[in-house]
Amino acid sequence: MRARLFTPGPTQVPERVHVAMSNPIMHHRGSAFKQIYQEVTEDLRYFFQTIGDVLTFTSSGTGALEASVVNLLSKNDPVLTVAGGKFGQRLSQLCQNYGANTHTIEIPWGEAVDPDDIKTFLAKHPKTVAVFLAHSETSTGVAADLQTIAEIVRQNSEALLVVDAITSAGVLPFKMDEWGVDVAITGSQKGLMIPPGLAMVALNARAWERVEHSNMPKFYFDFKKEKAAQEKQTTAWTPAITLFVGLREALNMIREEGLERLWEKYALLAEATREGVRAMGLELFAKSPSDSLTAVKIPDRIDGLKFVQHLREKYGITVAGGQAHLKGKIFRIAHMGYYDSLDMVAMASALEMSLSDFAWEFEPGSGVYTVQTIFMKENASK
Amino acid sequence: MRARLFTPGPTQVPERVHVAMSNPIMHHRGSAFKQIYQEVTEDLRYFFQTIGDVLTFTSSGTGALEASVVNLLSKNDPVLTVAGGKFGQRLSQLCQNYGANTHTIEIPWGEAVDPDDIKTFLAKHPKTVAVFLAHSETSTGVAADLQTIAEIVRQNSEALLVVDAITSAGVLPFKMDEWGVDVAITGSQKGLMIPPGLAMVALNARAWERVEHSNMPKFYFDFKKEKAAQEKQTTAWTPAITLFVGLREALNMIREEGLERLWEKYALLAEATREGVRAMGLELFAKSPSDSLTAVKIPDRIDGLKFVQHLREKYGITVAGGQAHLKGKIFRIAHMGYYDSLDMVAMASALEMSLSDFAWEFEPGSGVYTVQTIFMKENASK
Numbered sequence: 001m002r003a004r005l006f007t008p009g010p011t012q013v014p015e016r017v018h019v020a021m022s023n024p025i026m027h028h029r030g031s032a033f034k035q036i037y038q039e040v041t042e043d044l045r046y047f048f049q050t051i052g053d054v055l056t057f058t059s060s061g062t063g064a065l066e067a068s069v070v071n072l073l074s075k076n077d078p079v080l081t082v083a084g085g086k087f088g089q090r091l092s093q094l095c096q097n098y099g100a101n102t103h104t105i106e107i108p109w110g111e112a113v114d115p116d117d118i119k120t121f122l123a124k125h126p127k128t129v130a131v132f133l134a135h136s137e138t139s140t141g142v143a144a145d146l147q148t149i150a151e152i153v154r155q156n157s158e159a160l161l162v163v164d165a166i167t168s169a170g171v172l173p174f175k176m177d178e179w180g181v182d183v184a185i186t187g188s189q190k191g192l193m194i195p196p197g198l199a200m201v202a203l204n205a206r207a208w209e210r211v212e213h214s215n216m217p218k219f220y221f222d223f224k225k226e227k228a229a230q231e232k233q234t235t236a237w238t239p240a241i242t243l244f245v246g247l248r249e250a251l252n253m254i255r256e257e258g259l260e261r262l263w264e265k266y267a268l269l270a271e272a273t274r275e276g277v278r279a280m281g282l283e284l285f286a287k288s289p290s291d292s293l294t295a296v297k298i299p300d301r302i303d304g305l306k307f308v309q310h311l312r313e314k315y316g317i318t319v320a321g322g323q324a325h326l327k328g329k330i331f332r333i334a335h336m337g338y339y340d341s342l343d344m345v346a347m348a349s350a351l352e353m354s355l356s357d358f359a360w361e362f363e364p365g366s367g368v369y370t371v372q373t374i375f376m377k378e379n380a381s382k
Numbered sequence: 383m384r385a386r387l388f389t390p391g392p393t394q395v396p397e398r399v400h401v402a403m404s405n406p407i408m409h410h411r412g413s414a415f416k417q418i419y420q421e422v423t424e425d426l427r428y429f430f431q432t433i434g435d436v437l438t439f440t441s442s443g444t445g446a447l448e449a450s451v452v453n454l455l456s457k458n459d460p461v462l463t464v465a466g467g468k469f470g471q472r473l474s475q476l477c478q479n480y481g482a483n484t485h486t487i488e489i490p491w492g493e494a495v496d497p498d499d500i501k502t503f504l505a506k507h508p509k510t511v512a513v514f515l516a517h518s519e520t521s522t523g524v525a526a527d528l529q530t531i532a533e534i535v536r537q538n539s540e541a542l543l544v545v546d547a548i549t550s551a552g553v554l555p556f557k558m559d560e561w562g563v564d565v566a567i568t569g570s571q572k573g574l575m576i577p578p579g580l581a582m583v584a585l586n587a588r589a590w591e592r593v594e595h596s597n598m599p600k601f602y603f604d605f606k607k608e609k610a611a612q613e614k615q616t617t618a619w620t621p622a623i624t625l626f627v628g629l630r631e632a633l634n635m636i637r638e639e640g641l642e643r644l645w646e647k648y649a650l651l652a653e654a655t656r657e658g659v660r661a662m663g664l665e666l667f668a669k670s671p672s673d674s675l676t677a678v679k680i681p682d683r684i685d686g687l688k689f690v691q692h693l694r695e696k697y698g699i700t701v702a703g704g705q706a707h708l709k710g711k712i713f714r715i716a717h718m719g720y721y722d723s724l725d726m727v728a729m730a731s732a733l734e735m736s737l738s739d740f741a742w743e744f745e746p747g748s749g750v751y752t753v754q755t756i757f758m759k760e761n762a763s764k
Contacts, residue, residue, distance in 0.1 A: 007409045010623060021624070022404050025577055027389045027700050058579055059441050060619040063602045097601050189620065195407055197440055197579045197622030217599075219479050220445045237442040238571065240579030240622060241392060242403070318409050 001316030006347055008138050008167055008293040008320055010189040010196055011337030013246075017194055020249035021242045028241050034233035036248050041230065043251035044200055046259070047192075048169060048184050050176040052204040055226045056247075058240040061166040061187030064199035066094055067221035068162055068183055072130060072207060074215040075099040080121055080159070081132045082113045086139035086323050087164055091132040098216055103128075109140050109326065110295075112288035115148045122157040129210070130160040135168035139323045141286040141295030141332055143172060150179040160207055166190055167292040170254060171336040173263045182207045190292070191262075193253070193337045194246040198239075266291045269335035269344050272374040276348045277333075279370040280355055281362040285330045292336040295322075297329065302358050304328035310357060315350035341375040383698030388729055390520050390549055390675040390702055392571035392578055393719030395628075399576055402631035403624045410623050416615035418630050423612065425633035426582055428641070429574075430551060430566050432558040434586040437608045438629075440622040443548040443569030446581035448476055449603035450544055450565055454512060454589060456597040457481040462503055462541070463514045464495045468521035468705050469546055473514040480598055485510075491522050491708065492677075494670035497530045504539040511592070512542040517550035521705045523668040523677030523714055525554060532561040542589055548572055549674040552636060553718040555645045564589045572674070573644075575635070575719045576628040580621075648673045650760055651717040651726050658730045658753040662737055663744040667712045674718040677704075679711065684740050686710035692739060697732035723757040 005012050026032050044054040057064055073079065079100045081092040084107035095102040105121065107113050113133070122128060131153050135146050146163065153161045160182040168174055169184060170191030176184050188198035201223070203211075211223050219225075220237065229236040254262065270291035274284055277296050285295035298304035305328045308321045322330040335344060348371045352364055387394050408414050426436040439446055455461065461482045463474040466489035477484040487503065489495050495515070504510060513535050517528050528545065535543045542564040550556055551566060552573030558566050565585045571578035583605070585593075593605050601607075602619065611618040636644065652673035656666055659678050667677035680686040687710045690703045704712040717726060730753045734746055 003406060003408075005407060005409060009620065010407050010409065013407045018404050022400050024385060025387060025392050025395045026385075027387060027392065027702070028578070029702075030694070030700065059445070059602065060621070062619040063441070066602045094601055098599050187620070195622065195624040196410070196620045197625060217480050219476055220441065220448045220603075237444040238391065238569070238578045239442070240440075240577065240625070241571075242577040242624070243579060243622070312412070318412065320409070320411075 001314070003316045003318065004346065006317060006319045006333050008190070008332055008334040008336070009187065011193060011334055012339065013195060014193055014250065014253060014338045016253065017246040017249045021246040023245060025241060028239055029234060033241065033244070036244055037235065038233050040244060040247050040251060043255060044202070047251065047254065048176045048202040049174060049178065050202050050204065052177070052202055053227060054200055054202045055223060055230065056198055056200045056235070057221060057226070058197060058237070059199050060196060061185065061199045062090065063221065064185045064187070064201050065091060065164060067201055067223065068185055069094045069098050069100070070216040070218040070221060071214055071223040072160060072162065072183065072210045073098065073100050074213060076101050077129045078103065078125060078127055079130045079132060080105065080118070080125070080128050082107065082134070084111060084113060084140065084142060085109050085134065085137035087134045087137055087166070091134065091164060095132065110142060110285050110287055112142050112144050115145055115152050118149055119152045119156055122153065122159065126157060128157055128159045130162050132162045134164040135174070136172060136290040136292045138167045138293065139326070141290050141293050142288050143168070143290035146181070147179050150181055154180040160210060167290065167336060170259070170262065171266050171292045172290065176202060177204070188243060188247060191336050192247065193250045194243055197243045198247060266336060268374070268378055269339060269341065270294060272341065272344055272371045273333055273335055275374060276367040276371040277351070280352060280367040281360070293332050293334045295330050295332045298331060299360065302360065304331065307331070307354065307358060311350060311354045314357070315354060317347060317350040345371055383696070385698045385700065386728065388699060388701045388715050390572070390714055390716040390718070391569065393575060393716055394721065395577060396575055396632065396635060396720045398635060399628040399631045403628040405627060407623060410621055411616060415623065415626070418626055419617070420615050422626060422630050422633060425637060426584070429633065429636065430558045430584040431556060431560065432584050432586065434559070434584055435609060436582055436584045437605060437612065438580055438582045438617070439603060439608070440579060440619070441581050442578060443567065443581045444472065445603065446567045446569070446583050447473060447546060449583055449605065450567055451476045451480050451482070452598040452600040452603060453596055453605040454542060454544065454565065454592045455480065455482050456595060458483050459511045460485065460507060460509050461512045461514060462487065462500070462507070462510050464489065464516070466493060466495060466522065466524060467491050467516065467519035469516045469519055469548070473516065473546060477514065492524060492667050492669055494524050494526050497527055497534050500531055501534045501538055504535065504541065508539065510539055510541045512544050514544045516546040517556070518554060518672040518674045520549045520675065521708070523672050523675050524670050525550070525672035528556070528563070529561050532563055536562040542592060549672065549718060552641065552644065553648050553674045554672065558584060559586070570625060570629060573718050574629065575632045576625055579625045580629060648718060650756070651721060651723065652676060654723065654726055654753045654756040655715055655717055657756060658749040659733070661752040662734060662749040663742070675714050675716045677712050677714045680713060681742065684742065686713065689713070689736065689740060693732060693736045696739070697736060699729060699732045727753050
């Protein structure tokens with residue numbers, strides 16, 4: 001079997017991106033790179049649906065999360081974080097680590113935060129300077145109701161809304177300016193479809209005001225240094241040049257398709273995946289599932305680690321297992337990025353064959369049939 | 383003309399590395415990546431000539447310099463930095479930025495630090511906890527006498543010696559353990575011959591002791607988190623996977639050739655370049671030149687910015703101009719990485735043709751002849 005990657009980062013890299021990245025390396029202070037950097041920055045505005053700034057760092061998404069904390073906050077600033085998974089927890093750890101006065105709404109893994117809980121918190125803590133939230137929590141496959149939360153934060157406080165959009169930007173509907181999100185962070189290896197190594201921070205004028213007052217030490221991740229360099233069409237430090245070249249090509253693909261069509265596509269792939277695994281007799285883990293990835297409970301009678309390994313070794317399909325206390329309890333299938341309906345049919349087929357190998361009782365073919373039927377209905381409706 | 387890159391980072395990427403990086407992307411928590419990560423880490427020990435640890439970060443070299451400061455130091459720690467160029471200055475800025483009690487030996491750009499000045503400083507400031515030094519100062523093309531300095535630091539203090547080896551590791555003789563260097567930093571786009579986006583920190587047991595006492599806040603660049611992940615054959619955060627795959631191939635090439643032979647090769651390419659440009663009637667900028675790159679003064683009667691542009695546009699040769707106050711005054715030719723003697727002959731030829739285009743008076747052919755003669759002598763001696 002050939003290898004097929006369905007992990008929620010890295011996602012599959014399109015052939016066009018591979019070809020672009022295989023070109024001879026260029027110098028990052030020359031006109032060719034400057035042109036690419038400008039185009040990429042402009043397209044990222046479209047990607048985030050903002051007229052604000054977008055800064056791109058050579059780091060993983062975690063680096064950009066840290067960048068947001070150290071550039072937006074000052075020591076002892078009261079902030080709210082929402083932790084319902086590993087990445088929400090990471091936002092809390094980052095805020096605590098840098099000395100913010102950190103309050104956290106803890107929610108059970110697999111559930112979404114109740115927007116009213118944020119409203120109640122803000123009413124009690126009117127001096128909160130920022131709310132940090134993961135839009136799509138990659139560890140649990142849960143999506144937050146970001147549009148509602150943004151409205152609440154905007155109407156009930158002066159706090160900035162800082163969103164980890166690492167597995168949501170370009171995948172779930174995300175309208176930064178229209179919804180009133182102040183800061184959004186993403187990574188290169190998710191909806192942007194290129195290998196990991198770049199991370200982006202989009203921020204508006206309200207966020208820049210906070211940056212002016214921040215007293216936290218920073219250097220590599222300094223927004224103001226990066227913005228000053230961007231005005232000269234380059235980066236503050238030597239960038240991951242090949243990844244920028246790949247990013248330009250990926251953003252071309254995203255422009256060609258159009259964000260609205262991509263959002264619809266991902267919603268469809270997600271629906272088909274969810275209904276397909278249900279038809280195999282499996283349960284979903286997330287109560288408010290994200291259309292970026294589907295987290296599936298592994299039945300008690302199946303060894304979860306062995307199941308994921310078997311799927312990879314026998315059928316070439318790599319999905320992600322669970323993290324932290326969910327290890328061996330769930331697996332996670334990505335459908336964000338370079339995937340289409342037939343990829344999901346192939347994935348469902350491998351899943352069925354693996355389940356059969358583990359003597360799981362279900363009607364073989366039912367999952368694949370369900371997935372295909374959903375695509376057929378969608379095609380018929382066009 | 384086809385494009386030829388002679389910038390001191392990024393340097394030319396070998397075809398083998400391009401091919402390796404064009405393979406389908408893999409997941410960074412799977413066994414294939416773990417294997418690559420282990421091999422790369424082991425080979426990097428050889429590369430730095432150390433039995434200590436080597437941690438690899440997804441960032442530019444500057445990120446790894448910052449990592450060294452925030453992991454090794456505590457606030458108000460007395461440190462010594464040496465600034466004789468842009469990168470020495472950056473070390474000073476980083477130490478100051480994070481609140482170290484920073485003393486700096488300023489030296490004129492183009493000159494190397496006198497090791498005795500470090501000895502004198504340490505005698506006066508016995509509580510100095512770390513000395514930060516750029517081995518090969520990329521902005522000026524100057525090499526420091528690292529072996530002598532390391533001996534002085536070791537014999538006259540308890541201070542750690544932290545070396546920016548970004549344009550020296552793998553190029554100039556560099557024996558971390560034998561010489562007594564405690565921490566060494568490099569980037570991926572120099573002697574390691576891959577695109578930018580990875581940066582390495584090698585550190586010994588003495589350095590780890592300091593890490594234990596450091597009270598500076600850190601997260602993305604946390605040595606202890608990275609080391610804990612390495613014990614599980616992976617990285618703390620999502621790594622730039624394709625660059626790791628390229629790095630494995632580049633390190634294979636370095637192993638095949640052997641470090642000693644590479645050091646000899648670079649010394650020869652550097653000597654030929656220096657003698658070649660002298661034969662064209664040009665002067666060298668660096669008084670103690672590094673064998674990684676050659677900085678050449680641009681004669682007053684030639685417009686330096688136009689000359690570099692002309693070399694690139696007419697002959698396809700990209701060299702780097704001067705930085706800061708050296709802008710337009712010098713240009714810098716790299717010979718670290720994937721270059722051989724014939725590359726330097728081609729570069730010398732383009733340089734001669736460009737000089738002629740700018741009506742510079744010299745004997746055309748003299749530079750190319752000199753370069754070739756040095757290679758012929760070397761071949762005859764074998």
